[in-house]
Amino acid sequence: MCCANMATYKSWWNLLLKLTIFWIHTYSTCAFNEIWWNLGMSGVLQNPNLYIVGTKTMCVQLKGLSLGQQKLCTLYHDHMPSVGSGAQMGINECQYQFRFRRWNCTTIQGDTSVFGPVLQIPSREAAFTHAISAAGVIHAISRSCREGDLASCGCSRAMRPKDLNRDYIWGGCGDNIEYGYRFAKAFVDVREKEKNHPRHSEALSRMLMNLHNNEAGRRAVYNYAKVACKCHGVSGSCSLKTCWQQLPTFREIGERLKERYDGAVEVKFNKRGTRLKRKHKKYNKPSKEDLIYIDQSPDYCQASKDTGSLGTTGRECNKGSDGMDGCNLMCCGRGYNTFKKTIVERCNCKFVWCCHVKCKTCESVKDIHVCK
């Protein structure tokens, strides 16, 4: 009797200990806010030592992956370079789309949260980054499938790999964008779904927001894939027509998501605290393609420890412009310094479609305005 009691007591202790460790673990990942976008940072996947250690160790060593993503990484380790290049495409596109804004998608080298603590705020910017990186993954995966890089790319019709060749001969393989979508959904969303959050909690609202914006990013790729067709019936007539999906260029996707960013919908919890709904009734309901955010963005003018904003001090601005890139708005009224800079450019080039070009170098002097 007594011994049995002792055993129960011990197992309880064990459980409590495990729970504490788990809590510390999850808390620590939360605190650093690691995210898989880190794979897109230069030098993370390019590290040659990474591939020697074996897939399991590699996946644990990759910083920024959540537990579920680590599992997916071991299963689909050959997809990781594509995930990395997708993340990188997302980051580059973000920087291109926001190059004239106060917040310009600056990445912080060595920080596994990639864009720094400012994206802890559930703002429009956070919404955009989630969407564009999810879009980057589906784009990169579908592309790699088409390049034949990913040997393990799916052929959606085949249920059992054993019968793959037979199924392929019977009805061909499914679309690569579809495969990219499925993989991106599994990989990107698993991070959000790992934990259960109580109702009305900030973590739950952020999770719902991220899931929505990830989906919006993915839809920006496949909803706008163009359909191309070829007629090849008798005598080249259109009695037989075959159509397929063309991937949009990533620039188009970035542009589309930027439009969604401009029209993003502010949301709040419903009464039960389980779902998000629009805050202002006068705006339209957010569709699955719209971006949503919870809090207003900071003004990004000043560097601030509280928000994590880097400020616009030292940013170049355009003196003549009335837009966001104009010196007045960019520098938040602080004024700017003007320098003269000698720019060395290629000029009089003889271009062909690719590769090495023969150019002259020209020098010119330009005025550069930099925010105080």
Place this chain on the structure above:
Amino acid sequence: MGGVVLETLSWKKLIILGLFLLFLLITFFLIGGLIAPRPTNVVHVIGTKCVNKGGVGNKEWFIPRGGSEKCIQYSSLDDPGIEDDRISANQIVFSFWLPHPREGIQLDFSRWQQTMISVLDLTILYDDENQVEDDAIIQLDARISYRDKEDDVNDWKELASSLEERQLRCEMEGKKENGYAYNCDLLSFFELGSLHYDYYLINIKVPVEPYKGINAGIGNLRDITLVGIHQNGGFTKVWLSIKTVMFPVVLAVLIWFWRRIGQLSRPPNLLERTLFALGIAMSILNCPLEWFTLAIDMPFMLLITDIRQGGFYAMLLCFWIIFTGEHIMDQCERNRLVLYWKHLLAVVIGCFCLLLFELSERGVQLANPFFSIWVTGVGAKLALSFIIVAAIAASCYFFFLCYMIFLVFRNISAKKVALPSMSKSRRSFYMGLIYRFKFLMLATLVCSALTVVFFIISQLSEGQWKWGDEDPSLEYTSAFFTGVYGMWNIYVIGLLSMYAPSHKQFVQGSNAGGDSQEEEVQLTYLPSSSETSAIQSFAAKVAAD
């Protein structure tokens, strides 16, 4: 009198037969819709950017994947390594290995997949300083080779090679800013009439000669995507099964029909001969020659199938003209092919033009799979003129056909007025004639309407196809093909069995005397029949009575 089977059938039998044929038709439609996959499928391959270190004349094959045989490659043409290594445009080879590996397995083509055609999709990025010129022409040095699974990994054997020129039609929609892509038309690339081997490897060079202006104004080419369209093995299997079943069935009906005609005391008339020829054309189309492609390399199969199909439709058009002509019911004696020379000339000219077009496109492709008549200016004009002449011939044909149908209907209404005043046998003869004609009109109209409807449905379902929609439970395109194919088979079988001479004799009841005069009445042809003579003979009979 000896009528055709159709006239001797009771309504009950006719309805049962009609329902049975309808059931067959639905079966054909469902076989395509439920069992067969889509007729064709697509393989997308983005060209691997290999580097040719061996100079311009280097004839080695650049293989995108594998172990030591894999080519030296860059992940992108913007790779800084290309600039560092001073790689020139002439050294870049776009390499494609079809099909892809999937789920860790290198897939291979099967002979069931029959044919492959391909188009190229160019990714050209906008660059202020290097724009795509208007009317730019891209020159491709293309080579294609094949290998079987069990061959050595380096053992690629050349199938064809050619220096091809294609017109670039690219435009910028929206913003003209660096990094945005041109929207370029697809370039037709090659057509293979047989997929006899397991793997195909395609190497494309885009040679530059600035002084000759070759490939000078094609902009910033970043990627070449090859879209290969192959037939689905499943579709071939279903298709071949249908053909294999239909071939002996139609052949048996055809033999039965000809034996019936042989039993007649008179020689076969024109309509019977035409019907027989239609049956032969159908049998030629049905003949499952495709079985041989599983064993022998037959790249000409595509051409043969097209010719067979063209032959059948030409025969069908001729049959309609002759059938309508033989039912006009006026005084002229027809029953001779020569009388239809105007109408048949339209069919012959139209079909001949399409045949020439076919031969100059698919025929030349037998020698050079990269050839397309549309890419050169002269060729495109020639092809267009073939098609225009064929279209003119087709419209002439339909004018003739409509006019003849109008004549028939005019005569039918005139005859209907006169029917009550005719002798019983004469009346039954005309009624039979009208009935036969109306029956065929109805069957033909239903078949043509169904063909058009099926075609529109399949085109719509294909054009609006977007993934993310639920997979349609019916494969419309396949259903269209099997449905229409089955329908014309049923049509021919129906005609052969319905319009075969009947053994049964009409029981004429009271007016048995008229029979002897009508005994020589053939399928459609009534000697010197006119309203007046009919009335005269009626009057004579009354007088004799």
